[in-house]
Amino acid sequence: MTITSSAVRSRTDLCSAIENELSGLIGKRASAATAYGADFARLWALAGKNVLGGKFVRPLLLMEAYDALRQRHHEHGPAETRRRETAISIAAAIELLHYAFLLHDDVIDGDLVRRGHPNLIGSLLAEASETARRDGTDGTRAGSDLHWAQTGGILMGDMLLAATHQSFARADLPHELRLRLLDLLEHTINETVAGEQLDVGLGDGVIAPDLRTILVMCGYKTATYTFELPLRAAAALAGADFAVENALATAGRHLGLAFQLQDDLLSTFGDPRRHGKDPFSDLREGKETAIIAHARTTNAWPDIESFFGKPELSVDDGAHVRRHLSACGAEAFVQGLIEEQMQAFNSQLTTTIPAGVRNVLLDLAGQLEGRQS
Structure with a gap:
């Protein structure tokens, strides 16, 4: 779908509004943090730099869906303005939630880089x-610097989770609607944490790596908070029928699963200069993806297994594994899974989803199809 110039302007305005809200949320806490010393304040400074540099996929989805749903009401005036401002505050809080999850994920995975640049942990390290080095103590602190940096990532993630709850709880909303959003937030955190636990269990060999479990994990880790949460929140804030909310959530789950499957394909087969990740990092980590689940069922697996989960995997070895994964049909298999999810997504659009929101979702799906990073 082609984005019109008016849509681009609207999206630019939304990004500015979301960024202003985030700046306020982080700035207030950064100011309070100075009372606890420079090191604590530094956490908030780094967090602000990273949060404000994001793509705002989730808050933009919420606000564009919200605006599309509210267009049918043709309401104007102070009350409608306040309602939209509240939606923006919830959208910004969801971006804080996203970054909290990223921080904890980086600690669990031992990552120091995100999109080609040091993440918060990498910066602290x-x-x-x-x-x-400057103090001449670098030879006596083996492991301490990394422990310090990862501790900062955990603590900052905890604080951002608390900040997210504060934003939801203090939103200028009727009591029942506020409780509804808080329940939705708790459900989202539960599913995302359950997905992270599955991911680690699969990677560590504690949980059997069958395809069904891997797809469940993908749904929990990505679809729930990236697509379902913004769409359900938009519907609730806009006063849409529960049937519309459920239809949006189902469409979001299909789109989210397609998104994660494509992310796995990009990590293994994509160009690292475009996606910004460490090439072959999934293979080095032994990450159990749908790609690997299919490869395990083929005759090519013995040629792959000895390299899978090998921390010192070289670029040449990674290219060797990638060729085998493609030749055994794993790449095509996952591409087929993505097509299935996109077909289910398109079918869902023909249900009770209003035309305006349908266009928002089609635009998002179009971005997914051409995604390289």
Whole structure:
């Protein structure tokens, strides 16, 4: 779907409104953090830099769906303005939630880089190492700098989770609607954490890596908070029927699963110069994806298994594994899974979803189809 110039302007305005709200949320807490010392304040400074540099996929989805649903009411005036401002505050809080999850995920995975740049943990590690080098103590603190940096990631993630709950709980909304959104937030956190636990269990060999479990994990980790939460929240805030909310959530789940499957394909077969990730990091980590689940069922697996989960995997070895994964049909198999999810998504659009929101989802699906990063 082609995005019109008016849509681009609207999206730019939305990004500015979301960024302003996030700046306020983070700025208030960063100011309060100075009372606890420079190191604590530094956490908030780094968090603000990273949060404000995001793509705002989730808050934009919420606001564009919200605006599309509210267009049918043709309401104007102060009350409608306040309602929309509240929606923006909830959208911004969801971006805080996203970053909290990223921080914890980076600690669990031991990642120091995101999209080609140091993440919060990587920045803290570099700063601690530079201080140790300058003070002449770098040879006596083996492991301490990394522990310090990862602790910062955990604690900052915890604080952002608390900030997200504060934003939802203090929203200018009727009591029942506020409770509805808080329940939705709790459900989202439960599913995302359950998905993370499954992911680690699969990677560590605690949980059997069958395709069904891997797809459930993908749904929990990605679809629930990236697509379902913004769409359900938009519907609830806009006063849409529960049938519409459910239809949007179902469409979001199909789109979210397609998104995660494509992300796995990009990590293994994509160009790292475009997606910004460490090439072959999924293979080095032994990440159980639908790609690997299919490969395990083929005769090519013995040629892949010895390299899978090998931390020192070289670029040449990674290319060797990638060729086998493609030749055994794993790449095509996952592409087929993506097509199935997109077909189910398109079928869902023909149900009770209003035309305006349907266009928002079609636009998002179009971005997914051409995604390289």
